[in-house]
Amino acid sequence: MGFDEMDVDTIWMDGEFVDWDEAQVHVLTHGLHYGTGVFEGARCYDTEEGPAIFRWEEHLERLFQSAKPYEMEIDHTKEELTEATKTLIQRQELPSCYIRPIAFYGYNSLGVSPKDCPTRTAVAVWPWGAYLGEEALEDGIDVMISSWRKHASSQIPTNAKTTGLYVNSMLAGEEARRNGYAEAIVLNKEGNVAEGPGENIFLVRDDEIYTPGLSESILDGITRDSVIKIAEDLGYTVHDDVSISRGELNTADELFFTGSAAEVTPIRKVDNVTIGNGSRGPVTEDIQSRFFDIVERKTDAYDEWFEYV
Ligand SMILES: Cc1ncc(COP(=O)(O)O)c(C=O)c1O
Numbered sequence: 001m002g003f004d005e006m007d008v009d010t011i012w013m014d015g016e017f018v019d020w021d022e023a024q025v026h027v028l029t030h031g032l033h034y035g036t037g038v039f040e041g042a043r044c045y046d047t048e049e050g051p052a053i054f055r056w057e058e059h060l061e062r063l064f065q066s067a068k069p070y071e072m073e074i075d076h077t078k079e080e081l082t083e084a085t086k087t088l089i090q091r092q093e094l095p096s097c098y099i100r101p102i103a104f105y106g107y108n109s110l111g112v113s114p115k116d117c118p119t120r121t122a123v124a125v126w127p128w129g130a131y132l133g134e135e136a137l138e139d140g141i142d143v144m145i146s147s148w149r150k151h152a153s154s155q156i157p158t159n160a161k162t163t164g165l166y167v168n169s170m171l172a173g174e175e176a177r178r179n180g181y182a183e184a185i186v187l188n189k190e191g192n193v194a195e196g197p198g199e200n201i202f203l204v205r206d207d208e209i210y211t212p213g214l215s216e217s218i219l220d221g222i223t224r225d226s227v228i229k230i231a232e233d234l235g236y237t238v239h240d241d242v243s244i245s246r247g248e249l250n251t252a253d254e255l256f257f258t259g260s261a262a263e264v265t266p267i268r269k270v271d272n273v274t275i276g277n278g279s280r281g282p283v284t285e286d287i288q289s290r291f292f293d294i295v296e297r298k299t300d301a302y303d304e305w306f307e308y309v
Contacts, residue, residue, distance in 0.1 A: 006126050008092050012084040013122040015076065023122065030105035030117040035164020037104030038066035041260045044089060046096040047297035049308055051089050053099065054295050056082065056307035058222045063101055066160035074103045076121050088125045089309045098128035104163065131261035132182055140266035140280050141182035145246065146172035150217045152189040158217045169197030185270065188217040193244040199257035200224040203244055204283045213241035223258040230290050254281030264288040
């Protein structure tokens with residue numbers, strides 16, 4: 001669904017609330033030419049206590065951390081961004097939504113050095129359902145190992161959520177979809193499993209859980225962190241600092257993706273090889289159902305993870 005079909009009319013930009021159609025930048029914006037922006041994607045859930053943003057503090061913290069390698073000064077405080085986001089959700093009466101904060105080098109000159117370009121900051125919110133479809137959450141998805149490799153973290157900081165990085169994600173995801181798959185798995189430079197184009201990946205073997213470590217060229221996913229804690233609290237052993245070889249994907253009992261957009265999505269086939277029983281596995285289901293109970297606030301546990309609007 002395109003933005004024009006959505007009932008949203010306001011964006012916060014550089015300290016002001018502006019009409020949706022007025023939230024524009026110059027075509028010679030630095031970030032547009034060189035991918036010099038950092039951003040976040042968070043979800044706000046519909047709960048009995050009203051809209052609740054999942055792990056907002058961690059998303060804000062990652063936004064500011066992502067800006068650091070680029071020496072980008074975000075001219076607004078975390079408190080201002082929080083206030084702006086809550087106001088956007090309230091004003092547009094959204095019971096649940098996706099939240100997209102972004103900071104980028106703006107318009108002034110177009111040398112590669114952004115030194116003279118101002119930092120622009122914006123927050124937009126809009127209604128967004130299941131990223132890979134409702135069915136995907138239940139039935140799982142078929143994925144393809146991309147022929148594109150993930151950047152090494154010595155080439156570009158992969159722990160920063162940078163706009164320019166997503167051309168790699170786009171190439172991998174579109175390659176997969178062109179070939180009839182729902183999503184891609186991207187290997188790192190060493191040929192080990194890194195992550196999805198916009199998701200972290202988990203593997204289940206003999207009831208223990210494995211996920212690539214932070215040095216495997218992955219984004220330090222906030223859902224990844226949440227799922228590690230949830231799984232441990234459910235009593236599972238989680239190995240969160242491992243290398244996973246390509247072949248281990250095929251022999252896994254279960255695989256699943258995590259992400260703010262993808263939430264917890266089971267993977268049923270990789271390159272047409274069936275994983276486990278070819279549907280959502282029991283460990284994935286256990287963690288996924290606990291995850292949704294938590295984000296929909298059907299339990300009091302983990303209340304510190306929520307920012308109520
Ligand atoms: C490349 C990449 N990996 C992993 C993730 C998952 O991170 P998070 O759970 O913080 O959304 C995302 C989504 O932001 C992503 O874009």
